[in-house]
Amino acid sequence: MAKIKFFxxxxxxxxxxxxxxxxxLSALALLVxxxxxxxxxxxxxxxxxxxxxxxxxxxxxxxxxxRIPLFPAGKIVGIVLILxxxxxxxxxxxxxxxxxxxxxxxxxxxxxxxxxxxxxxxARESQMTIKENSSKNYSEDPRHSEIDLIDATxxxxxxxxxxxxxxxxxxxxxxxxxxxxxxIKHYALNAAVDIRKNxxxxxxxxxxxxxxxxxxxxxxxxxxxxDNQPNMPAALVQVSSNGKVLGNxxxxxxxxxxxxxxxxxxxxxxxxxxxxxxxxFSLFLKxxxxxxxxxxxxxxxxxxxxxxxxPASPTENRxxxxxxxxxxxxxxxxxxxxxxxxNDTVSILQVVRNPSWTIPYISSFLVALGLIFHxxxxxxxxxxxx
Amino acid sequence: MKKExxxxxxxxxxNLLVLGTxxxxxxxxxxxxxxxxxLTLFSQLPVLQEGRIKPLSTVARSSLLILSHKxxxxxxxEELPASQWLLDLVSRPEIADMEKVFCIDNLDVLGFLxxxxxxxxxxxxxxxxxxWDRLExxxxxIEKVPAKSRSSFESALLEVEEQMVVYQRLKFSLEIPxxxxxxxxLLLKNPRAIAQNKGLQKELSDILTRSNFIxxxxxxxxxxxxxxxxxxxxxxxxxxxxxLIQGTLSQPLLFYHRMEDARKNSDPAAFNSAADSYxxxxxxNLPSQYxxxxxxxxxxxxxxxxxxIVLYFLVFLSLAVSWVIWPERLTQLAMRLLVVAWSVxxxxxxxxxxxxxxxxxxxxxxxxxxxxxxxxxxxxxxERKFPKGFxxxxxxxxxxTTLIIAHHLAMTGDTMEMxxxxxxxxxxxxxxxSSITIGYASTFVAGTLGILYILKGVLTPSLDKEAxxxxxxxxxxxxxxxxxxxxxxxxxxxIWADQSWGRFWGWDPKENGALLIVxxxxxILHARWxxxxxxxxxxxxxxxxxxxxxxxxxxxxxxxxxxxxxxxxDKAFFWLSIFILSQLAIAALGGLPLPYWKSKFQS
Numbered sequence: 007m008a009k010i011k012f013f014x015x016x017x018x019x020x021x022x023x024x025x026x027x028x029x030x031l032s033a034l035a036l037l038v039x040x041x042x043x044x045x046x047x048x049x050x051x052x053x054x055x056x057x058x059x060x061x062x063x064x065x066x067x068x069x070x071x072x073r074i075p076l077f078p079a080g081k082i083v084g085i086v087l088i089l090x091x092x093x094x095x096x097x098x099x100x101x102x103x104x105x106x107x108x109x110x111x112x113x114x115x116x117x118x119x120x121x122x123x124x125x126x127x128x129a130r131e132s133q134m135t136i137k138e139n140s141s142k143n144y145s146e147d148p149r150h151s152e153i154d155l156i157d158a159t160x161x162x163x164x165x166x167x168x169x170x171x172x173x174x175x176x177x178x179x180x181x182x183x184x185x186x187x188x189x190i191k192h193y194a195l196n197a198a199v200d201i202r203k204n205x206x207x208x209x210x211x212x213x214x215x216x217x218x219x220x221x222x223x224x225x226x227x228x229x230x231x232x233d234n235q236p237n238m239p240a241a242l243v244q245v246s247s248n249g250k251v252l253g254n255x256x257x258x259x260x261x262x263x264x265x266x267x268x269x270x271x272x273x274x275x276x277x278x279x280x281x282x283x284x285x286x287f288s289l290f291l292k293x294x295x296x297x298x299x300x301x302x303x304x305x306x307x308x309x310x311x312x313x314x315x316x317p318a319s320p321t322e323n324r325x326x327x328x329x330x331x332x333x334x335x336x337x338x339x340x341x342x343x344x345x346x347x348x349n350d351t352v353s354i355l356q357v358v359r360n361p362s363w364t365i366p367y368i369s370s371f372l373v374a375l376g377l378i379f380h381x382x383x384x385x386x387x388x389x390x391x392x
Numbered sequence: 393m394k395k396e397x398x399x400x401x402x403x404x405x406x407n408l409l410v411l412g413t414x415x416x417x418x419x420x421x422x423x424x425x426x427x428x429x430x431l432t433l434f435s436q437l438p439v440l441q442e443g444r445i446k447p448l449s450t451v452a453r454s455s456l457l458i459l460s461h462k463x464x465x466x467x468x469x470e471e472l473p474a475s476q477w478l479l480d481l482v483s484r485p486e487i488a489d490m491e492k493v494f495c496i497d498n499l500d501v502l503g504f505l506x507x508x509x510x511x512x513x514x515x516x517x518x519x520x521x522x523x524w525d526r527l528e529x530x531x532x533x534i535e536k537v538p539a540k541s542r543s544s545f546e547s548a549l550l551e552v553e554e555q556m557v558v559y560q561r562l563k564f565s566l567e568i569p570x571x572x573x574x575x576x577x578l579l580l581k582n583p584r585a586i587a588q589n590k591g592l593q594k595e596l597s598d599i600l601t602r603s604n605f606i607x608x609x610x611x612x613x614x615x616x617x618x619x620x621x622x623x624x625x626x627x628x629x630x631x632x633x634x635x636l637i638q639g640t641l642s643q644p645l646l647f648y649h650r651m652e653d654a655r656k657n658s659d660p661a662a663f664n665s666a667a668d669s670y671x672x673x674x675x676x677n678l679p680s681q682y683x684x685x686x687x688x689x690x691x692x693x694x695x696x697x698x699x700x701i702v703l704y705f706l707v708f709l710s711l712a713v714s715w716v717i718w719p720e721r722l723t724q725l726a727m728r729l730l731v732v733a734w735s736v737x738x739x740x741x742x743x744x745x746x747x748x749x750x751x752x753x754x755x756x757x758x759x760x761x762x763x764x765x766x767x768x769x770x771x772x773x774x775e776r777k778f779p780k781g782f783x784x785x786x787x788x789x790x791x792x793t794t795l796i797i798a799h800h801l802a803m804t805g806d807t808m809e810m811x812x813x814x815x816x817x818x819x820x821x822x823x824x825x826s827s828i829t830i831g832y833a834s835t836f837v838a839g840t841l842g843i844l845y846i847l848k849g850v851l852t853p854s855l856d857k858e859a860x861x862x863x864x865x866x867x868x869x870x871x872x873x874x875x876x877x878x879x880x881x882x883x884x885x886x887i888w889a890d891q892s893w894g895r896f897w898g899w900d901p902k903e904n905g906a907l908l909i910v911x912x913x914x915x916i917l918h919a920r921w922x923x924x925x926x927x928x929x930x931x932x933x934x935x936x937x938x939x940x941x942x943x944x945x946x947x948x949x950x951x952x953x954x955x956x957x958x959x960x961x962d963k964a965f966f967w968l969s970i971f972i973l974s975q976l977a978i979a980a981l982g983g984l985p986l987p988y989w990k991s992k993f994q995s
Contacts, residue, residue, distance in 0.1 A: 024922035042951070045951070122897065300625060301613050304442070307813050330814050342894045356893060377876045381876060
């Protein structure tokens with residue numbers, strides 16, 4: 007018993023120690039530095055995944071493809087720093103008038119960390135591409151794909167069954183409503199598409215390919231880390247209805263056109279495309295404006311004149327102008343002017359759902375307040391001394 | 393008591409010296425021409441370039457910086473001011489084409505252009521022109537290679553091609569094709585006569601082709617044209633087009649025509665009268681553009697940042713000498729000069745704010761200028777509190793260095809460029825960007841104080857206990873200040889990003905750089921509070937703060953566009969490496985065991 011008590015004491019001492027703070031801060035600084043360097047080769051998304059959204063930095067695969075953890079990554083360092091902060095406050099720092107600045111600062115930091123964790127967990131980013139004089143009721147996630155089975159039998163509304171990217175693996179068998187079964191014969195995370203050169207290919211599955219994908223050849227490509235050249239998944243699937251094989255379909259995100267599946271009495275389509283998020287309302291793009299400074303190509307302003315169309319609450323229907331630095335916040339989503347295409351006739355909006363977006367505002371206010379308070383206090387003390 | 397009397401006894405010569413320097417610092421040195429042409433009248437004329445209305449002198453200076461990395465043209469006889477060179481280029485190109493204004497220092501490029509590979513680095517248009525076709529073809533090929541994988545020869549070659557393009561576009565910008573005297577009259581009075589005359593039609597179509605070409609290649613647009621209530625700016629080519637097609641004559645075109653005729657006939661009096669009439673016309677019709685353009689010309693003529701470089705150097709010199717002789721008098725002089733230098737520095741920043749209508753920091757160039765300004769201000773406050781000359785020394789070093797850096801950054805063109813849509817927000821520029829830059833400035837102050845501590849302590853016996861304590865206290869205060877501003881600046885950046893892209897933190901290299909400064913300052917302070925480092929360790933870590941800040945200020949910009957990009961970035965990379973190595977060396981020196989220090993201040 008005494009041993010356990012001693013042990014616990016030692017652990018608490020370690021967790022509340024300033025040595026651990028310094029080790030944690032230094033590790034964090036090193037991770038930030040490595041992550042920044044990594045972004046040159048890997049792109050921001052993957053570098054952050056490796057350095058911050060994981061437990062360890064690993065070595066290259068050694069014997070048997072096993073990778074050795076070399077250094078704690080963002081998750082461990084973050085947790086250690088938060089624990090350290092909490093323990094230090096309860097163990098060492100007394101709650102006194104003099105220390106109130108430190109308390110505010112550190113409390114603010116904890117909220118900031120937690121907020122970042124929450125937004126990493128719950129924030130969702132996607133894009134909405136709207137052409138002028140048309141409307142959209144969904145956004146797309148360019149980083150994730152899905153295979154959708156669209157049931158258009160009902161003439162008024164389509165029903166969409168989505169298979170998320172996680173399930174899209176070669177060999178996977180997926181049962182869908184309407185007694186449809188998909189068997190994924192081949193799935194490539196990144197692939198190019200070309201016209202097939204020789205029709206009598208050695209691969210027997212080719213012969214069974216139905217629909218417009220018949221004459222295409224999918225060429226597997228290495229994963230791209232360039233943010234400007236997104237990965238383009240492609241798939242070869244076998245479709246069965248009521249246990250009877252209908253044939254193979256070949257799909258690529260490069261050509262995201264629904265292909266018809268011939269089932270009697272139904273209008274079924276299959277498509278591989280970026281993951282979609284549907285909204286209960288739609289946005290109509292009235293006008294996209296791209297202003298430049300006279301005599302230059304430097305843009306001075308981008309803006310999209312949008313009409314919100316919400317059938318559930320018609321009172322909300324209105325015009326609104328989204329421009330850079332002036333997003334639209336609507337029903338828990340925020341729409342930002344992100345980009346444009348096709349000779350300024352298409353506007354691309356970044357759509358973000360982040361329930362914890364206010365946390366950084368509150369926490370950083372607390373930290374700044376705490377720092378100002380603490381340093382002013384020290385300055386006053388220094389004046390007293392001199 | 394003795395000090396008081398000393399202060400009262402400043403000889404007149406001392407005060408005159410300070411007064412003289414002050415006058416020199418703020419005096420606008422307008423460019424002069426030996427040809428009898430009133431160059432100021434020409435330099436002040438407003439034109440539109442890169443979306444901003446600016447005087448011709450700014451166009452001349454910034455384009456000369458692109459071409460020759462200098463603001464003047466050296467000829468065997470004299471130094472030509474930039475405006476004189478521009479005037480020659482647009483009105484007597486045959487003379488300007490012989491001026492050596494292209495700075496090429498890559499030997500392979502010189503070889504490619506069949507130019508002598510000697511110490512000579514400046515070449516004229518006529519020397520490069522024979523290789524133009526080959527140069528253009530090669531440049532087209534290079535442009536297809538991504539910037540990251542270009543060799544230094546390829547980047548240097550591309551730079552020369554771009555310089556040639558700028559040069560030729562400038563040359564055409566004020567060109568007015570010769571119109572047969574009768575043509576404008578006919579157009580205005582009897583357009584039908586042209587339609588009936590085949591010879592005139594041919595002539596008209598030739599001129600239209602030329603004026604279209606001028607319109608497309610113009611580097612700046614010089615002609616304001618009335619559009620209802622206000623004036624719009626067009627190129628001289630377009631103005632000719634409008635005259636020939638719509639029969640609308642814009643007065644400024646006539647004025648420029650008169651100026652050019654006068655130049656061709658070598659008649660300076662006629663030139664001055666035409667320029668003067670145009671100025672009067674501008675004053676009446678575009679009073680605000682006329683006024684702003686004149687103000688900017690005064691700003692150019694004062695050259696506050698150039699004067700700042702000289703003055704900060706003088707401050708450094710007086711302080712350095714004061715450690716050997718006349719300590720009191722020279723320190724006093726240095727402090728006065730520092731105030732003069734900072735005032736002219738402030739004047740420059742203020743002019744930029746007013747002219748641009750933007751907060752002080754809008755790009756890398758202005759960040760350098762602003763870092764220097766903040767650092768000198770902080771040091772001046774420190775020097776009042778700890779009057780030992782350390783802070784003043786720091787001020788002169790940082791002021792001088794940042795303005796030199798700014799001077800080199802100006803070589804990419806006009807430094808008052810228009811802000812892209814996402815940056816087009818004065819609120820965020822003034823809050824986020826300014827606080828980050830204040831953070832940079834303060835870490836540099838702390839780092840430089842650290843350098844003084846180490847160098848003085850290791851190399852000289854002069855660092856006593858009191859001086860060491862003062863240095864440490866100053867550094868401590870500045871690091872706290874820096875932590876606050878870097879943190880606030882970083883967070884404001886996050887909030888700006890949240891407002892414009894919907895994410896508070898995106899791990900962008902620039903954001904990471906700012907975060908590193910915050911973390912480093914936090915590490916220093918926690919290590920000090922925990923007693924893990926003492927005075928010396930604290931100062932060594934402050935010096936290492938310089939490394940982190942320079943990486944975050946400059947290093948990350950190099951990551952983005954690759955290590956082998958444009959010429960100046962290559963050079964910037966070289967200097968950044970030298971700087972970082974020097975800081976590491978100084979930090980290592982600070983780590984020497986105390987017995988090796990010449991100053992024995994620590995028991």
